[in-house]
Amino acid sequence: MSDRARAGKSHIAFSWALVVLLGAFTVHAALAYPIEEHAYDAATFHVYRSVVYSAARADGWLYPRWVQPINAGLGGPLFSFYPPAPYLLLDLVTTIGIAHPVAWRLLVAGAFLLLMAGGFKLALALFGRADTALVCAVSATYSPYLLQELFERGSPQGLAIALYPWLLWLLLRVAERPSGASVGPASLCWAAIILVHSVAGLVLVPILAVFVAYLACWRGGRVVIPCGAALALGVLLAACYILPFVAEARYVKLENASLVDYAQPVTNPLSLVDLLAPPAIMDTGLGNNAMGQHVSPLEALAVLVGPLLAIVAYRERRGARAVLAGGLGLWGLATIWLQTRMSNWLWAGLPALKILQFRWRLLGVLGLLAALLLGSLLELLPWRLRGWLGAALIPICVGMQLPSLYPALLPRYASFPRAPTVADAQAAALRSGVPGLTTFGEFTPRWRQWAFTEEEAERAAAAPISNLPEGGRILADERHTGRWRVWLETPMPFDAVFYMLYYPGWAGYVDGQRRTVWPVEGPGYLALELPAGEHTVELRYEGTWVQRVGDAASVLAAVLIVLLTMLWRPTSSKPKTGLEGNGTLMYLEPRWWLVLGLVMIVAVKAAWVDPRTGWLRASSTCSAIQVAQAQCGVWFENQVHLCGYSVSARELRPGDRIQVVLYWQVERPVTDPANSFVHLLGTALNPDTNNRLWGQQDKQTPGERPLVTWVPGKLYRDVYEFRVPVGTPPGAYQIEIGWWRPDVGARLKPRIDRPVAELSVSNLD
Numbered sequence: 001m002s003d004r005a006r007a008g009k010s011h012i013a014f015s016w017a018l019v020v021l022l023g024a025f026t027v028h029a030a031l032a033y034p035i036e037e038h039a040y041d042a043a044t045f046h047v048y049r050s051v052v053y054s055a056a057r058a059d060g061w062l063y064p065r066w067v068q069p070i071n072a073g074l075g076g077p078l079f080s081f082y083p084p085a086p087y088l089l090l091d092l093v094t095t096i097g098i099a100h101p102v103a104w105r106l107l108v109a110g111a112f113l114l115l116m117a118g119g120f121k122l123a124l125a126l127f128g129r130a131d132t133a134l135v136c137a138v139s140a141t142y143s144p145y146l147l148q149e150l151f152e153r154g155s156p157q158g159l160a161i162a163l164y165p166w167l168l169w170l171l172l173r174v175a176e177r178p179s180g181a182s183v184g185p186a187s188l189c190w191a192a193i194i195l196v197h198s199v200a201g202l203v204l205v206p207i208l209a210v211f212v213a214y215l216a217c218w219r220g221g222r223v224v225i226p227c228g229a230a231l232a233l234g235v236l237l238a239a240c241y242i243l244p245f246v247a248e249a250r251y252v253k254l255e256n257a258s259l260v261d262y263a264q265p266v267t268n269p270l271s272l273v274d275l276l277a278p279p280a281i282m283d284t285g286l287g288n289n290a291m292g293q294h295v296s297p298l299e300a301l302a303v304l305v306g307p308l309l310a311i312v313a314y315r316e317r318r319g320a321r322a323v324l325a326g327g328l329g330l331w332g333l334a335t336i337w338l339q340t341r342m343s344n345w346l347w348a349g350l351p352a353l354k355i356l357q358f359r360w361r362l363l364g365v366l367g368l369l370a371a372l373l374l375g376s377l378l379e380l381l382p383w384r385l386r387g388w389l390g391a392a393l394i395p396i397c398v399g400m401q402l403p404s405l406y407p408a409l410l411p412r413y414a415s416f417p418r419a420p421t422v423a424d425a426q427a428a429a430l431r432s433g434v435p436g437l438t439t440f441g442e443f444t445p446r447w448r449q450w451a452f453t454e455e456e457a458e459r460a461a462a463a464p465i466s467n468l469p470e471g472g473r474i475l476a477d478e479r480h481t482g483r484w485r486v487w488l489e490t491p492m493p494f495d496a497v498f499y500m501l502y503y504p505g506w507a508g509y510v511d512g513q514r515r516t517v518w519p520v521e522g523p524g525y526l527a528l529e530l531p532a533g534e535h536t537v538e539l540r541y542e543g544t545w546v547q548r549v550g551d552a553a554s555v556l557a558a559v560l561i562v563l564l565t566m567l568w569r570p571t572s573s574k575p576k577t578g579l580e581g582n583g584t585l586m587y588l589e590p591r592w593w594l595v596l597g598l599v600m601i602v603a604v605k606a607a608w609v610d611p612r613t614g615w616l617r618a619s620s621t622c623s624a625i626q627v628a629q630a631q632c633g634v635w636f637e638n639q640v641h642l643c644g645y646s647v648s649a650r651e652l653r654p655g656d657r658i659q660v661v662l663y664w665q666v667e668r669p670v671t672d673p674a675n676s677f678v679h680l681l682g683t684a685l686n687p688d689t690n691n692r693l694w695g696q697q698d699k700q701t702p703g704e705r706p707l708v709t710w711v712p713g714k715l716y717r718d719v720y721e722f723r724v725p726v727g728t729p730p731g732a733y734q735i736e737i738g739w740w741r742p743d744v745g746a747r748l749k750p751r752i753d754r755p756v757a758e759l760s761v762s763n764l765d
Contacts, residue, residue, distance in 0.1 A: 011587035015130040021598040023116035030109040033408040036101045039154025043414035045437050048425035050100050053087035055422045059481035066541045069422045071436050072457035074501045080244050081443045085195035086156040099419040108150045111162040115141050118165035123375045130587045131390040132378045136371035142401040143367025144294040151407040152291045160193045160200035164368045175215040178226040180564030190234025210327030218320035236557035243550035256440040258354045265359040266347040270339040282409040285620035287714030288703045289409050293360040302373035303332030309376050325376045332369050335362045403616045445501045448524030460499035467497045482541035489534040495527050502526040509538040622665050633754025636739045641665045654728045662718040666710050676702040678720040679736040695722045736762050
């Protein structure tokens with residue numbers, strides 16, 4: 001590192017080459033495996049949503065708020081309520097001949113590279129040294145939460161996280177040199193985050209508040225105005241999505257999103273032990289590998305030292321740095337606290353927070369937050385020590401997350417055809433029980449009360465009208481996204497009921513004359529009055545007045561940005577360095593052997609370590625489970641095999657929590673569903689249950705997957721956790737493990753084939 005002169009072009013090129021190569025491990029994992037089939041949300045929703053979006057775009061809609069193929073072909077306002085930007089991006093990729101599943105991989109790989117570049121650029125502007133900036137970029141990119149979002153869940157939230165550092169960098173430019181040319185890009189970036197994943201935007205708001213406060217302390221309070229204008233314009237740009245979502249939520253079943261227990265933040269805390277656990281080792285023998293929700297040790301360390309860094313900066317009279325480190329550190333601590341049971345009272349007291357559905361979504365900012373705090377820590381160190389410590393932190397950041405870079409070992413949820421069609425999307429949605437391509441049916445028009453079936457889909461595909469009178473005929477029909485035209489004749493007047501879900505925004509025309517349309521309660525179909533005779537009926541999705549206002553607001557924001565860019569010139573002709581002092585940006589001295597070495601490491605991992613070794617993966621079998629406390633052999637009616645188990649503690653007090661981990665296996669496909677249970681049994685009667693039961697957890701989906709979906713030969717890790725009730729008397733207790741069939745209410749009889757001293761057959765039923 002040269003501390004005396006500005007870096008030349010070779011220094012810049014070398015530094016950026018390292019940025020790309022240090023992100024290569026994530027990019028390779030994204031491109032080398034069918035990640036879209038192993039990530040639940042991508043496999044179930046997002047790839048098929050992009051297929052539906054592309055079909056609507058081909059029908060002439062750039063922003064298709066209504067799409068027809070979902071809900072058994074009856075349609076729905078999917079993209080009125082789910083941000084459309086990911087599907088627009090996927091559609092753009094498919095226009096060059098790339099199929100939607102591969103386009104998803106490219107989008108994820110691009111997100112990793114975008115985050116690496118944005119993290120490097122932001123940290124370089126804040127801290128002035130490329131070695132520190134590389135540490136920050138790697139920390140943000142190799143965040144456990146981001147890897148889970150893009151590999152295990154397959155969620156657009158991960159795509160939005162990739163834009164976080166770019167928005168902060170653009171706000172930094174606004175503070176340095178306020179002008180239309182700096183405000184406009186910041187507005188576009190903020191709008192893009194909202195339109196990629198709106199919850200990702202909400203989660204970022206506290207970080208934006210801290211960052212703008214830092215800019216105000218550094219550059220003066222006046223920078224709040226241009227920064228606030230940039231963020232306000234970004235919200236206005238996204239008004240085409242935001243306004244209809246807020247105003248029209250009453251037209252759909254949005255409350256369904258929080259009906260089930262696991263989608264209610266207040267009932268799903270994480271334990272600190274699980275939260276701070278090291279990354280899970282992918283096990284080739286497991287059929288239900290999962291990354292889980294984790295905070296890396298470096299993220300936890302950065303959060304803890306944040307307030308200390310603020311104190312040091314304050315004593316050195318660097319108020320702006322104190323605000324940045326203190327604000328980020330305190331919010332990081334709050335984020336971790338909000339995951340635990342200690343914060344349940346807050347989640348219960350603020351019902352508005354249930355919009356997050358899962359409290360662990362707040363962890364999405366930890367990668368960026370930790371990156372900036374690590375940069376602040378390195379900044380306080382002597383120059384030479386900073387370089388050596390930075391060089392050590394980079395392999396630590398990457399190495400800790402390498403076990404998570406095997407998405408092909410995650411459960412496989414789908415097997416896409418090479419080029420999925422709209423028919424494939426509709427069939428898969430019905431088959432998976434998500435006809436509207438949403439988990440809870442939360443975007444279904446509320447007039448629909450019936451379940452969607454394949455039979456209904458077949459009827460809807462065969463004819464546009466469900467109740468054509470006897471003697472009536474459909475002469476022809478054309479059905480496109482947002483517009484239907486039907487030529488028919490009827491011997492009598494009747495209220496025509498179309499195989500389309502009613503939603504405000506649809507308009508009906510008979511022979512060119514507008515007619516009132518209304519919903520049919522129950523099926524939720526759209527109805528329209530028709531006189532006798534031969535007629536041409538047109539149904540057009542013309543949108544609602546709120547949608548038109550939102551569109552107008554977005555257009556207005558775009559016009560304002562153009563005008564600001566043209567008319568608002570910077571007051572100074574020379575841009576600042578981005579540093580608080582007068583320092584220069586210091587890039588790395590070229591050492592091209594290091595680039596060659598990184599290329600070789602990536603190549604060796606891809607060609608040899610990944611397919612041929614167990615260095616970063618485990619390989620359990622039923623007779624040799626890697627992390628089980630005990631091996632055993634128990635059969636439940638020759639269907640389910642208990643291979644091993646672990647128990648968190650052998651001595652407990654009232655109020656303690658106990659965790660039991662079981663390892664199951666099936667040798668052949670199971671056709672009859674069964675539920676599992678773990679009971680804590682004592683010798684004394686429990687007055688609350690009137691039996692010996694003192695604690696329990698029952699599951700319909702052991703191992704987080706229904707028994708009938710288990711792959712023969714694979715192990716399934718199954719975790720049970722419950723609290724020992726306060727008031728439980730002292731004594732010896734047993735743990736009872738079993739299965740039962742809900743259809744007949746009978747337990748599966750156990751048989752111990754591999755005796756273990758601790759195990760016996762329960763005499764209870």
